[in-house]
Amino acid sequence: MAKINTVLGQILPGELGPTLVHEHCVIGFSGWECDPLPGGLSRAEMIEHCIQALLPARDLGLQSIIEATPPDLGRDVEILKAVSESTGVHIICSTGRYTEEYGKWAYLTQRHKLGACDLQSELYDAFMYEITVGIGRSGVRAGAIKVATSQNRMAPCEEAVLAAAARASKETCVPIITHTEGGTLGPEQAKFLLDHGVAPERIMIGHMCDNLGSDYQGDQKEVMQTGASMAYDRFGLEVYVNDDKRVEALAALIGEGYAEKIMISHDYVGASLGRGGMWPNRLPKQIEALVPNWSYTNIFRRILPALKKAGITDQQIHTLMVENPRRLLGSA
Numbered sequence: 646m647a648k649i650n651t652v653l654g655q656i657l658p659g660e661l662g663p664t665l666v667h668e669h670c671v672i673g674f675s676g677w678e679c680d681p682l683p684g685g686l687s688r689a690e691m692i693e694h695c696i697q698a699l700l701p702a703r704d705l706g707l708q709s710i711i712e713a714t715p716p717d718l719g720r721d722v723e724i725l726k727a728v729s730e731s732t733g734v735h736i737i738c739s740t741g742r743y744t745e746e747y748g749k750w751a752y753l754t755q756r757h758k759l760g761a762c763d764l765q766s767e768l769y770d771a772f773m774y775e776i777t778v779g780i781g782r783s784g785v786r787a788g789a790i791k792v793a794t795s796q797n798r799m800a801p802c803e804e805a806v807l808a809a810a811a812r813a814s815k816e817t818c819v820p821i822i823t824h825t826e827g828g829t830l831g832p833e834q835a836k837f838l839l840d841h842g843v844a845p846e847r848i849m850i851g852h853m854c855d856n857l858g859s860d861y862q863g864d865q866k867e868v869m870q871t872g873a874s875m876a877y878d879r880f881g882l883e884v885y886v887n888d889d890k891r892v893e894a895l896a897a898l899i900g901e902g903y904a905e906k907i908m909i910s911h912d913y914v915g916a917s918l919g920r921g922g923m924w925p926n927r928l929p930k931q932i933e934a935l936v937p938n939w940s941y942t943n944i945f946r947r948i949l950p951a952l953k954k955a956g957i958t959d960q961q962i963h964t965l966m967v968e969n970p971r972r973l974l975g976s977a
Contacts, residue, residue: 647818647975648975649661649737649788649974649975650737650776650785650786650787650788650819651709651729651735651736651737651738651788652712652722652725652726652729652736652737652738652785653726653729653730653735653736656735657975658971658974658975659971660708660735661708661709661735661967661970661971661974661975662706662707662708662709662967663706663707663708663709663966663967664707664708664709664710664711664908664966664967664970664971664974665702665707665709665710665711665909665910665911665941665944666710666711666822666849666876666878666908666909666910666970666973667711667713667822667851667852667876667878667910667911667912668710668711668712668713668910668911668912668913668941669712669713669714669718669912669913669914669915670691670695670712670714670721670724670725670728670736670914670915670916671691671695671714671719671720671721671724671914671915671916671917671918672714672718672719672914672917672918673718673719673917673918673919674718674719674747674917674918674919675717675718675747675748675749677719677918677919678918678919680919680920682920684919684920685917685918685919685920686916688724690916691724691915691916691918692724692727692728692731694915694916695724695728695915695916696728696731696732698913698915698940698941699728699732699734699915699941700732701940701941701942702734702940702941702942702945703732703733703734705942705945705946706945707734707941707945708734708735709734709735709736709737709970710734710735710736710737710910710941711737711739711788711789711822711910711970711974712725712736712737712738712739713739713789713791713822713824713851713912714738714739714791715739715740715741715742715743715748715791715793716740716741716742716749717742717743717748717749717750718743718747718748719917719918720738720739720780722738722780722781722783722785723783725738725785726783726785728915737788737789737974738780738785738787738788738789739787739788739789739790739791739822740771740772740775740776740780740787740789740790740791740813741772741789741790741791741792741793741806741810742768742791742792742793742802742803742806743791743793743824744793744794744795744800744803744824744826745795745800745802745803746795748793748802750802753767753768753802754802764801764802764805765805765808765809766809768805768806768809768810769809769812769813772787772790772809772810772813773813773816773817775787776788776790776813776817776819777817787819788819788974789819789820789821789822789974790810790813790814790819790820790821790822791821791822791823791824792806792807792810792821792822792823792824792834793806793823793824793825793826794807794823794824794825794826794829794830794833794834795826796826796827796829797826797827797829797830798830799830799833799834799837804837807834807837807838807841808837808841810838811837811838811841811842811843812841814838814843814844814847815842815843815844818844818847819847820847820848820849820973820974821838821843821847821848821849822849822851822876823848823849823850823851823852824851824852825850825851825852825853825855825856826852827852827855827856828852828853828854828855828856828857828861828864829856831850831853831856831864831865831867831868831875832864832867832868832871834850835848835850835867835868835871835873836871838873839871839872839873845871845872845873846872846874846972846973847973848873848874849873849874849875849876849908849973850868850873850874850875850876851875851876851878852876852878852879852912853865853868853875853876853877854876854877854878854879854880854886854891854894854895855879855885855886857886857890857891857894861894862894862897862898865898866898866903868906869903869906869907873906874906874907874908874969874973875906875907875908876907876908876909876910877891877894877895877907877908877909877910878908878909878910878911878912879891879910879911879912880909880910880911880938880943880944880948881911881913881936881938881939881940881943882911882912882936882939883935883936883938883939884935884936888938888943888947888948888951889951891948892948892951892952892955893955895907895909895952896952896955896956896957899952899957899961899965900956904961904964904965905964905968905969906969907965907969908965908966908969908970908973909944909948909965909966910944911939911940911941911943911944913939913940913941915941949962
């Protein structure tokens with residue numbers, strides 16, 4: 646049986662328990678480190694914020710999260726280790742890269758332009774190293790590969806990331822989780838990864854609940870009909886879509902027999918690097934009012950009861966939160 650890399654070592658799939666499949670502890674948007682007056686929280690304060698945010702979710706039954714922060718969004722595995730040690734929550738961290746617009750690309754793209762590297766090969770080498778050897782000198786090995794595409798387009802650097810991720814996933818069985826901008830290109834991401842040989846059970850297309858327009862079911866069903874999974878992973882981020890609409894759409898899909906292809910999460914951020922904050926109790930009041938339910942606990946407190954009220958069974962919820970993440974992370 647395949648073991649799963651966590652920030653504190655490997656675990657068996659059966660140890661995952663209820664899992665949130667797309668969360669963040671700490672994020673820093675590109676360029677935060679160039680601010681001469683960064684302000685913000687100290688490392689100790691960031692760790693404490695994340696601990697205090699995770700503990701209530703743990704007490705409600707959470708056992709594991711996939712921490713979806715790639716290297717170019719401020720991933721900090723030492724913080725993740727401290728949070729996992731304190732809370733007892735398993736944290737699976739990610740290798741990978743973010744979008745053309747928001748990721749850190751100048752180092753690779755300039756070297757590529759000068760003929761100093763092949764973009765896809767160098768990305769592949771980096772992903773493999775972080776999965777099989779470790780991240781920096783931490784000894785922590787990544788347990789997921791995070792990839793991303795832009796709104797309605799796949800930039801050349803993003804295509805290289807998906808191709809490199811496909812190679813690494815095929816060789817290591819580590820799953821690929823994705824960011825779709827505005828819920829677009831989900832079917833295209835799934836097709837690209839499958840065409841590059843990734844096992845469908847190792848693919849989770851993210852943020853599909855951001856696209857609940859008139860044809861949302863077409864894109865979502867197209868993803869799931871490939872054999873890949875998708876995520877309703879922005880519960881609480883109601884600046885994009887109201888949670889009630891997400892629950893209604895999710896319940897409809899489960900009712901049509903898609904429960905085994907869907908996972909749920911929040912895309913929550915425990916703390917941020919640089920000035921300002923991205924956690925609810927530190928957001929400006931006008932923004933806080935828009936996302937009062939954004940937290941690691943929202944699914945346990947509000948969404949699961951709403952799904953049950955809509956007729957979803959305990960077994961179907963167990964499928965969403967336990968069986969599907971276990972299949973994604975732990976299938977051989």
